[in-house]
Amino acid sequence: MDHFFKKYDSFNDRFKATANGLxxxxxxxxxxxxxxxxxxxFYEDGTHKQNEFINAMFSCFEQLNISKKLDAYKDIYEHEKRGKSGWFPIVIISSPVDDYSEQPAEITVYRGCSLKSFEDNSYxxxxxxxxxxxxxxxxxxxxxGFNKKDRVVITTTVSNSDIFWIRAGEREVVLNPRFTPLSDVIKLDYEQCNRDGQI
Structure with missing residues (x-):
């Protein structure tokens, strides 16, 4: 909701009234x-940012219309518009989707993020x-289009009890939003990647 209201409150009162009705x-x-x-x-009568906001919300409500509640959250979480350059609602998976106790007791996972995100632990x-x-x-x-010089790949080890969902495709592991890393280090930074000719 914080993510939603940060976007919603960026609009003027006139558009908010329109958005409320929609x-x-x-x-x-x-x-x-x-x-x-x-x-x-779809709403196409506003600015680019207004249209983007309403059309993203349209996609979410459309998903709610065709999916069961838990499936809708999962479908919105993995929606094709999520993670793109435009604004899209953030869905938090707040409880395990399945039982992952048969996974190894500890699992190593990776994430691409900014160096700042690693340094301030916001990752x-x-x-x-x-x-x-x-x-x-x-x-x-x-x-x-991130600034590559500010980017790193970090690796962390977590307990299988912190796994809330394992998705296919990109081998995505969705972790407990309050997970506790057992270890975390920078696996690869820009200088290493550039030196090795990987970018």
Whole structure:
């Protein structure tokens, strides 16, 4: 909700009034409509940021319309628009999706992030990790136009009790939002990556 209201409160009162009406209509339609997209349409009458906000919320309510509650959260978490350059709601997976007690007692995961995020420990607020080093390297240095010189791949070891969801595809591991790292180090920084000709 903090992420949502930071975006919502950045708009003026006139647009907020428009957004309120649109969001209420989306909520009602998501609960009652058998064909959500026919009852609620995209908003295209505002600025780029206003349109982006409403259309991102449309995508979320549309997902609520077609999925069961837990599946909707999962589907929004892995939505194709999540993690792109535009704004999109943040979904927190707040409890385990499955039982992962049969996984190894400790698991090593990787994440591409900024050096600042590592130094101030804010990376610990991030749920999305991967068991694949190359995937983390891709997110660190080749996605979204980040300043590569400020990027690192970190590795941490966590207990299997901190695993809330293991997703296929990118070998993503979604961790407890309050996970406790058993160890954490920088695995690769820009200088190492550049020296080795990896970027």
């Amino acid at each position: 969001l209420i209509n989306m909520l009602i339609a998501s609960k009652t409509s058998s064909s959500f997209s026919k009852d609620v349409t 610990r607020n991030r749920q999305s990790w991967t068991t694949d080093f190359d995937t983390a390297k891709e997110f660190a240095f080749n996605r979204y």
